[in-house]
Amino acid sequence: MTGIPVTVERASASGALRRFFSRRASWIPVLAALAILIVMFIGAQAYFGNFLTPRVISSLLLDNAYLLILAVGMTFVILTGGIDLSVGAVMAFTGMLGASLLRDGLPVGVVVPVMLLIGAAMGLAVGIMVQYFDVQPFIASLAAMFAARGLAFMVSLSSIRVEDPAILWLQSTRIQAAPGSWFITPTGILAILVVIVGALLLAYTRFGRTIYAIGGNEQSARLMGLPVVRTKLLAYVVSGVCAGLAGVVFTAYTGASYPLNGIGTELDTIAAVVIGGTLLTGGSGYVLGSMIGVLVYGSIKTVISFLGAEQSWTRITIGALLLLFVVVQRIIVARSSRR
Amino acid sequence: MTAAPAQPAIVEMRGITIQFPGVKALDGVDFVLRSGEVHTLMGENGAGKSTLIKALTGVYPIDGGTITVAGEQRVFRGTADAQAAGISTVYQEVNLCTNLSVGENVMLGHEVRRAGLIDWKATHREAARHLTNLGLDIDTRSALSTHSIAIQQLVAISRAMVGEARVLVLDEPTSSLDRSEVEQLFAVMRDVRDRGVAILFVTHFLDQVYEISDRLTVLRNGMLVGEYPAAELPRGELISLMIGRELDELDALSRSAAREIDRDAAPVLEASDLGRKGVLEPADVSVYDGEVVGFAGLLGSGRTELARLLYGADRADSGSTQVRGTPARITTPRHAIDQRIAFSSEDRRAEGIIGDLSVAENIVLGIQAKRGWLRKVGRAEQAALVDEYIAALGVRPADPNRLIKNLSGGNQQKVLLARWLATAPQLIILDEPTRGIDVGAKADIQRKVAELAAQGMSVVFISSELEEVLRLAHRVVVMRDRRKIGELTSHDIEVGDLVDFIADGALESPENVA
Numbered sequence: 001m002t003g004i005p006v007t008v009e010r011a012s013a014s015g016a017l018r019r020f021f022s023r024r025a026s027w028i029p030v031l032a033a034l035a036i037l038i039v040m041f042i043g044a045q046a047y048f049g050n051f052l053t054p055r056v057i058s059s060l061l062l063d064n065a066y067l068l069i070l071a072v073g074m075t076f077v078i079l080t081g082g083i084d085l086s087v088g089a090v091m092a093f094t095g096m097l098g099a100s101l102l103r104d105g106l107p108v109g110v111v112v113p114v115m116l117l118i119g120a121a122m123g124l125a126v127g128i129m130v131q132y133f134d135v136q137p138f139i140a141s142l143a144a145m146f147a148a149r150g151l152a153f154m155v156s157l158s159s160i161r162v163e164d165p166a167i168l169w170l171q172s173t174r175i176q177a178a179p180g181s182w183f184i185t186p187t188g189i190l191a192i193l194v195v196i197v198g199a200l201l202l203a204y205t206r207f208g209r210t211i212y213a214i215g216g217n218e219q220s221a222r223l224m225g226l227p228v229v230r231t232k233l234l235a236y237v238v239s240g241v242c243a244g245l246a247g248v249v250f251t252a253y254t255g256a257s258y259p260l261n262g263i264g265t266e267l268d269t270i271a272a273v274v275i276g277g278t279l280l281t282g283g284s285g286y287v288l289g290s291m292i293g294v295l296v297y298g299s300i301k302t303v304i305s306f307l308g309a310e311q312s313w314t315r316i317t318i319g320a321l322l323l324l325f326v327v328v329q330r331i332i333v334a335r336s337s338r339r
Numbered sequence: 340m341t342a343a344p345a346q347p348a349i350v351e352m353r354g355i356t357i358q359f360p361g362v363k364a365l366d367g368v369d370f371v372l373r374s375g376e377v378h379t380l381m382g383e384n385g386a387g388k389s390t391l392i393k394a395l396t397g398v399y400p401i402d403g404g405t406i407t408v409a410g411e412q413r414v415f416r417g418t419a420d421a422q423a424a425g426i427s428t429v430y431q432e433v434n435l436c437t438n439l440s441v442g443e444n445v446m447l448g449h450e451v452r453r454a455g456l457i458d459w460k461a462t463h464r465e466a467a468r469h470l471t472n473l474g475l476d477i478d479t480r481s482a483l484s485t486h487s488i489a490i491q492q493l494v495a496i497s498r499a500m501v502g503e504a505r506v507l508v509l510d511e512p513t514s515s516l517d518r519s520e521v522e523q524l525f526a527v528m529r530d531v532r533d534r535g536v537a538i539l540f541v542t543h544f545l546d547q548v549y550e551i552s553d554r555l556t557v558l559r560n561g562m563l564v565g566e567y568p569a570a571e572l573p574r575g576e577l578i579s580l581m582i583g584r585e586l587d588e589l590d591a592l593s594r595s596a597a598r599e600i601d602r603d604a605a606p607v608l609e610a611s612d613l614g615r616k617g618v619l620e621p622a623d624v625s626v627y628d629g630e631v632v633g634f635a636g637l638l639g640s641g642r643t644e645l646a647r648l649l650y651g652a653d654r655a656d657s658g659s660t661q662v663r664g665t666p667a668r669i670t671t672p673r674h675a676i677d678q679r680i681a682f683s684s685e686d687r688r689a690e691g692i693i694g695d696l697s698v699a700e701n702i703v704l705g706i707q708a709k710r711g712w713l714r715k716v717g718r719a720e721q722a723a724l725v726d727e728y729i730a731a732l733g734v735r736p737a738d739p740n741r742l743i744k745n746l747s748g749g750n751q752q753k754v755l756l757a758r759w760l761a762t763a764p765q766l767i768i769l770d771e772p773t774r775g776i777d778v779g780a781k782a783d784i785q786r787k788v789a790e791l792a793a794q795g796m797s798v799v800f801i802s803s804e805l806e807e808v809l810r811l812a813h814r815v816v817v818m819r820d821r822r823k824i825g826e827l828t829s830h831d832i833e834v835g836d837l838v839d840f841i842a843d844g845a846l847e848s849p850e851n852v853a
Contacts, residue, residue, distance in 0.1 A: 023480050026438070204456040206448065213447055216436030223434045225419040226448050283438035
């Protein structure tokens with residue numbers, strides 16, 4: 001009748017499983033995202049017959065490299081319990097500025113660092129508003145988003161073509177074993193590198209662990225004597241630098257910069273991060289999960305274009321998936337807090 | 340066991356003054372902590388205990404005075420400075436990150452690194468070493484959230500010891516632990532002390548004070564009362580030093596139960612067969628005019644659940660209720676409020692106070708809600724009401740405009756009580772109104788409850804402290820395993836009897852309803 005014997009039974013019946021849940025509960029949403037990705041791949045392959053080809057899968061990375069880079073930066077911010085709505089606009093602004101500087105004849109070796117620095121500065125500005133002026137991350141980054149979008153229009157109202165060979169090389173070079181097989185572009189390599197560096201930073205540095213601690217309980221982190229202020233600022237700077245880098249990659253991808261680029265991209269990024277298993281409340285999530293989230297997002301887009309349906313279905317599917325994942329996360333959080 | 344007087348002072352705080360807007364939280368307090376002693380800080384709510392601790396741990400900057408650690412004068416600009424000086428703190432609400440593993444919580448900020456990257460194997464090994472030092476054998480890779488508060492507390496102490504702490508500050512670590520967990524904590528504390536660490540301890544439990552302390556420092560109203568060896572200060576004297584009032588007050592209050600209750604008229608509230616599947620087996624309860632009915636039982640025995648059903652906070656699926664003889668449907672708190680029944684929750688942080696509102700706003704909230712939002716409580720009326728209740732309940736500081744989150748627990752509880760009293764209820768249900776508050780505020784609240792009952796208000800009083808229940812209640816409803824196991828008239832029973840009854844339900848009682 002009492003609850004005690006029940007718990008004892010359960011403990012002995014599935015000790016290994018409990019051990020896994022006790023140690024790795026935060027990986028469950030990531031595994032769920034991976035499961036969905038695999039189901040989508042298998043389903044699409046069964047339906048279309050020509051979906052799981054090296055060409056399609058390779059383009060998945062190529063087409064979504066910029067999103068992957070943004071998602072890594074966003075993961076840092078969301079892990080602290082914040083949000084960065086400015087990334088799409090910052091990507092557009094740095095892209096526009098970069099394109100116009102290149103048109104004016106500045107060397108690419110100067111332009112790219114400038115783009116990254118501007119991204120970092122925008123991130124720092126958001127971080128300062130959040131940390132020192134106690135502005136909600138939502139509002140602070142919304143302000144930065146408007147500012148960056150406006151700056152993008154100030155550079156030019158129309159699209160600027162990019163003819164710099166180095167930038168175009170990023171996109172057009174296909175490193176490939178044989179024609180028709182797997183390929184990767186320098187932009188894809190860049191994105192993968194960003195994922196690796198992001199994952200290493202989060203898992204193997206004190207900076208990364210402090211990010212998790214802040215997301216878990218900011219008050220505790222402060223009382224533990226961890227450098228909370230510096231870490232939160234840096235998280236936004238990381239996101240800003242990623243947005244700057246995404247500006248480079250996206251410019252290479254489209255061969256031109258347009259001030260209306262990346263509208264709504266911040267929301268795609270957040271969706272990918274959340275689908276990848278990062279809790280919006282902070283403290284739980286992985287860069288690897290965000291990468292899976294981006295791949296899920298990209299696959300949905302590809303499937304829909306295979307179907308020949310309207311791309312608006314991408315948004316609808318993403319919306320439904322997002323809803324599903326948020327509910328799943330709520331259940332997991334509710335479970336673990338009941339314990 | 341006792342601290343040798345020859346032990347050097349590791350921390351010397353001299354003339355510490357901290358000024359908050361409108362109030363001196365600490366006024367020229369001296370405090371000395373020696374290596375290898377357990378030094379307990381005693382005082383009422385608002386006496387300045389937490390403020391002194393926060394000054395020592397770098398949370399608050401000091402406005403006057405000096406802090407010397409190991410002979411070197413220090414200025415703390417933040418918790419990191421204090422930690423660098425070897426002062427580590429474990430707070431009442433465990434301040435760890437439940438989203439991380441046990442080992443990581445122990446080692447956060449001190450991870451073992453190789454070539455700039457964290458070496459997790461070595462880090463967990465190191466964490467395990469620190470945990471075993473304190474006699475804890477747990478999987479360092481398990482998530483902290485899977486462990487009990489008691490274990491988390493010990494993990495927090497392990498963490499404190501990582502930074503080679505010379506001073507360990509334990510701010511009310513025992514308030515949510517059970518007896519055996521407290522024993523485990525004390526064993527760890529003795530062990531740490533014997534290794535020469537100075538321990539500053541704060542608790543509200545007098546038994547624990549005498550069990551573990553070598554020395555006591557008593558504060559009152561932000562001033563130092565004195566420092567005493569624990570063995571030389573009798574318990575009664577300690578209490579009167581803390582509250583600065585005659586100790587007899589607590590005794591004079593005793594057994595208000597002696598007053599006769601008229602049980603011929605219809606009860607204010609009568610519930611029969613009130614229950615909810617899986618929550619509480621059907622039970623009968625009645626409360627008469629001017630009567631205090633105590634609910635006694637262990638945590639989880641169903642005492643809170645019964646109160647919530649009475650109030651309509653949870654919906655009963657069996658039974659009926661009558662208010663003064665007429666059937667009344669109470670299925671939501673709104674119904675209860677309409678019947679002039681008030682309920683003060685046991686979780687005052689989550690379900691009671693609104694931290695960012697002022698004392699006055701928190702008091703007026705209840706009466707405003709009752710009147711409806713369209714009929715505003717006038718400014719003058721508000722002020723009069725607020726002043727009356729602040730005075731009547733002895734809220735300190737007596738400043739209606741102070742944010743309630745800046746008040747101590749006992750004073751928050753008084754404000755909550757004021758909120759409900761302002762609505763002029765005929766029955767008030769108080770769930771653990773005295774938990775985690777000190778003896779002075781406790782006496783204030785007990786006195787107020789007895790006074791209200793004498794004036795004719797009916798009270799349901801729930802508390803883990805049986806002594807308190809027996810002192811105040813005319814009748815005691817005894818709960819066990821989500822079931823009412825009996826009802827006792829409290830004239831002629833002692834705490835020991837009640838404990839036995841709760842333990843095995845066997846007491847020669849007149850109405851053993853089991």
